[in-house]
Amino acid sequence: MHYKCNNCGGSMVYSPAEDVLYCPHCEGRNCGVLVSQKDMDVCPVCGAPVEAGDFGSAMQCGNCGTYLILENRVEDSYRPQKIIPFKITKEQAVESIRKEFGGRPFIPRPFTDHKALMGIEGVYVPYWLHDYNSVERFTGTGQRVRMWTHGDMQFRETSYFEVIREIGVDFDNVPADASDRMDDDLMDMIEPYNYDQMTDFSPEFMAGFNGEIYNRPSQEYVIRSRTKADKAIRKITDDTIHGYAVVTPTSQNIDARKVKEQYVLLPVYKYTYRFGGKNYDIFVNGQTGKIAGEAPTSVGLAAKYTIATFGLGFLFLMFAGSIAAML
Amino acid sequence: MNYRKLLTALAVLTLILLIVWLALTISTGRLNFSDEAEEPDAGRTNTQCTTEERVFDYADVLSDQEEEDLRELIAKHEQKTKCDIVLVTLNESLQNYQPAGSYYVPMETPENWIRAYADDFWDTHYFGYNTGLEGDGVLLADDWYREPYDGKMHTWLSTSGSAYARLGDYEIDRILDEVYEDIETDPFRAYSSYVTYFSKIMTSGSVSSGPVIVIDWYTVLFPLILALAVFAYFWRSRKGRITVDENTYINRTAEGRGIQVLQSHDRFLHKHVTRQRIVRSEGGGGGGGFGGGHISSGGMSHGGGGHSR
Numbered sequence: 265m266h267y268k269c270n271n272c273g274g275s276m277v278y279s280p281a282e283d284v285l286y287c288p289h290c291e292g293r294n295c296g297v298l299v300s301q302k303d304m305d306v307c308p309v310c311g312a313p314v315e316a317g318d319f320g321s322a323m324q325c326g327n328c329g330t331y332l333i334l335e336n337r338v339e340d341s342y343r344p345q346k347i348i349p350f351k352i353t354k355e356q357a358v359e360s361i362r363k364e365f366g367g368r369p370f371i372p373r374p375f376t377d378h379k380a381l382m383g384i385e386g387v388y389v390p391y392w393l394h395d396y397n398s399v400e401r402f403t404g405t406g407q408r409v410r411m412w413t414h415g416d417m418q419f420r421e422t423s424y425f426e427v428i429r430e431i432g433v434d435f436d437n438v439p440a441d442a443s444d445r446m447d448d449d450l451m452d453m454i455e456p457y458n459y460d461q462m463t464d465f466s467p468e469f470m471a472g473f474n475g476e477i478y479n480r481p482s483q484e485y486v487i488r489s490r491t492k493a494d495k496a497i498r499k500i501t502d503d504t505i506h507g508y509a510v511v512t513p514t515s516q517n518i519d520a521r522k523v524k525e526q527y528v529l530l531p532v533y534k535y536t537y538r539f540g541g542k543n544y545d546i547f548v549n550g551q552t553g554k555i556a557g558e559a560p561t562s563v564g565l566a567a568k569y570t571i572a573t574f575g576l577g578f579l580f581l582m583f584a585g586s587i588a589a590m591l
Numbered sequence: 592m593n594y595r596k597l598l599t600a601l602a603v604l605t606l607i608l609l610i611v612w613l614a615l616t617i618s619t620g621r622l623n624f625s626d627e628a629e630e631p632d633a634g635r636t637n638t639q640c641t642t643e644e645r646v647f648d649y650a651d652v653l654s655d656q657e658e659e660d661l662r663e664l665i666a667k668h669e670q671k672t673k674c675d676i677v678l679v680t681l682n683e684s685l686q687n688y689q690p691a692g693s694y695y696v697p698m699e700t701p702e703n704w705i706r707a708y709a710d711d712f713w714d715t716h717y718f719g720y721n722t723g724l725e726g727d728g729v730l731l732a733d734d735w736y737r738e739p740y741d742g743k744m745h746t747w748l749s750t751s752g753s754a755y756a757r758l759g760d761y762e763i764d765r766i767l768d769e770v771y772e773d774i775e776t777d778p779f780r781a782y783s784s785y786v787t788y789f790s791k792i793m794t795s796g797s798v799s800s801g802p803v804i805v806i807d808w809y810t811v812l813f814p815l816i817l818a819l820a821v822f823a824y825f826w827r828s829r830k831g832r833i834t835v836d837e838n839t840y841i842n843r844t845a846e847g848r849g850i851q852v853l854q855s856h857d858r859f860l861h862k863h864v865t866r867q868r869i870v871r872s873e874g875g876g877g878g879g880g881f882g883g884g885h886i887s888s889g890g891m892s893h894g895g896g897g898h899s900r
């Protein structure tokens with residue numbers, strides 16, 4: 265399917281700024297109509313073949329630029345339960361990348377070049393959200409130390425305690441990204457998402473962006489979300505133990521029961537830059553604007569700036585010292 | 592923070608320093624930039640000087656022949672530098688020395704005492720090539736007496752007029768270093784180098800009295816540390832900070848239960864006490880230094896600097 269503008273026939277897109285379908289050609293709003301098409305192989309507007317790959321659910325036709333949404337990849341078992349629509353525009357994402365990396369001298373200049381940045385991809389990433397009811401049972405020994413001085417003797421009293429904790433925590437919406445091509449660590453780093461803004465799915469939100477369906481079923485991603493939940497309950501339990509100099513665990517186990525799973529789409533901007541034969545990815549959270557990723561560093565620039573710093577510093581101090589000696 | 596702009600600012604500052612340095616170097620005549628038209632030599636015009644003598648060996652560290660040789664050497668260089676060059680050696684404590692004039696001068700330390708002595712010697716004899724009041728010239732006072740106050744022998748180089756203008760701390764230190772090279776083994780040689788070195792500096796003819804360039808350990812070390820720090824700071828690729836803490840996923844809605852403490856016990860088991868005798872200890876340290884540009888007890892402007900051994 266795609267959204268066609270009634271006024272000029274252009275391909276409409278979702279505007280994060282205005283929360284409305286927008287026609288970039290005639291600048292009209294809410295003037296579109298849904299044009300359905302079941303055939304996934306060719307573009308309904310120009311007939312060129314569509315490259316959807318195994319997981320693509322939304323993309324732009326390489327030939328005519330129409331934004332397409334593949335119907336059988338957003339329906340039935342592939343219909344997301346929820347979605348957080350893009351809140352940040354492409355321009356805003358580009359701006360935050362420039363602000364974050366612009367001041368760093370070792371990054372090759374073309375990286376923050378406007379033209380390169382405009383190649384940034386806005387994509388709805390498939391996520392599995394899991395709810396867990398977890399319980400941690402902890403037993404250990406805690407030591408408390410008291411020291412005092414009397415005359416010329418120092419005394420040290422060590423007391424031992426048996427520490428028992430049983431903590432129950434319910435976790436809501438623990439995410440695991442279900443797209444293999446998106447780097448898991450970087451996706452973790454652009455969290456958190458604000459799930460208050462999560463809403464029922466509608467294909468309209470996807471117009472103008474790329475999208476993917478979950479690459480594997482929920483079960484295969486449980487490890488990732490479970491690890492996050494376990495880490496969290498570990499910390500919460502630790503926080504309930506205080507006053508000891510040392511705590512030695514004797515037994516510790518976590519029982520986590522998955523009580524809910526949801527398939528949702530979360531907004532991400534991805535900027536890829538190729539340098540020195542390697543791909544560098546920068547991710548921007550499409551809702552909050554948080555940035556994660558590694559920028560390329562140029563050895564040449566690093567050398568130049570380091571030498572310049574030394575050279576200028578040296579000259580500066582040399583003249584300062586010489587002037588001081590002459591006075 | 593834009594590092595490129597920071598570097599540019601540093602470059603501008605360094606350029607300013609370069610200009611200041613150049614101005615100072617040229618204005619104090621350290622650079623033979625253009626052969627300055629020499630004023631026709633009017634000869635020695637001081638009419639107030641009370642003596643023709645220049646070598647006052649009260650400490651008797653020089654033989655008569657050496658004194659004679661020094662007088663000749665001094666006469667030759669006085670013509671070259673257009674400055675009076677005076678040498679005074681003494682062998683007595685200056686702790687109770689009373690300044691000759693009525694202007695206040697500090698008299699706290701041995702450096703103060705010998706400074707007052709040297710300046711007064713110059714003032715009271717009205718030394719100076721061109722005039723007897725703040726005239727051009729230099730006086731070296733070397734006391735061979737070990738001051739009980741600090742156990743050291745003190746030396747002072749007093750400058751006046753053109754020598755005051757021309758000799759900064761740097762040059763004075765160089766002259767005194769030259770003197771101290773030989774002072775213990777061959778005082779005649781040490782005092783001779785005082786005369787010749789002073790002359791070299793005043794006539795600005797050679798490399799060592801040329802433009803002042805100071806390069807010390809800090810000139811290399813600090814920029815090195817800075818450059819390495821800058822390199823380390825910008826090289827590490829910042830991957831984006833993780834701000835998800837454990838509470839982000841907790842269900843706090845009405846149906847959920849949030850955090851529940853189901854069980855919590857801290858049960859005392861046993862304790863033991865150890866003891867140790869305390870050992871005490873302690874430590875210590877020290878250091879010092881100074882510079883020139885002052886008024887003598889006679890109210891005259893002098894420069895100068897001192898060393899001790």
